[in-house]
Amino acid sequence: MAIYQSDGRKLLNAEYDTVIEAGDEIDGMRVLSVDQRAADECGVFLLEPNGMVTCYVLDEIYIVGKSDSFDTLLDAVNAWNDGEI
Numbered sequence: 001m002a003i004y005q006s007d008g009r010k011l012l013n014a015e016y017d018t019v020i021e022a023g024d025e026i027d028g029m030r031v032l033s034v035d036q037r038a039a040d041e042c043g044v045f046l047l048e049p050n051g052m053v054t055c056y057v058l059d060e061i062y063i064v065g066k067s068d069s070f071d072t073l074l075d076a077v078n079a080w081n082d083g084e085i
Contacts, residue, residue, distance in 0.1 A: 001025065011061040018061060020044050029054065032073050035080060043080045045073055055085050 024031040029046035053076045057065035067085045070076035
């Protein structure tokens with residue numbers, strides 16, 4: 001399990017070849033799932049402290065998008081698959 005922090009634009013303590021995995025932690029939120037949509041774009045689904053789900057879209061170590069407050073992981077994954085995130 002790795003623990004990462006961000007400044008809102010990129011992961012601060014990560015290298016360019018870092019692979020985020022389920023069980024890791026980003027900004028105090030547990031990584032539930034990770035999905036690669038394009039060669040350089042990755043959706044990271046995180047459990048917020050309030051039980052909601054957030055999705056960070058990463059390009060290497062840069063946060064290029066964020067969508068938060070999904071009720072369930074399934075809702076977040078469906079939005080990701082439908083291109084809404």
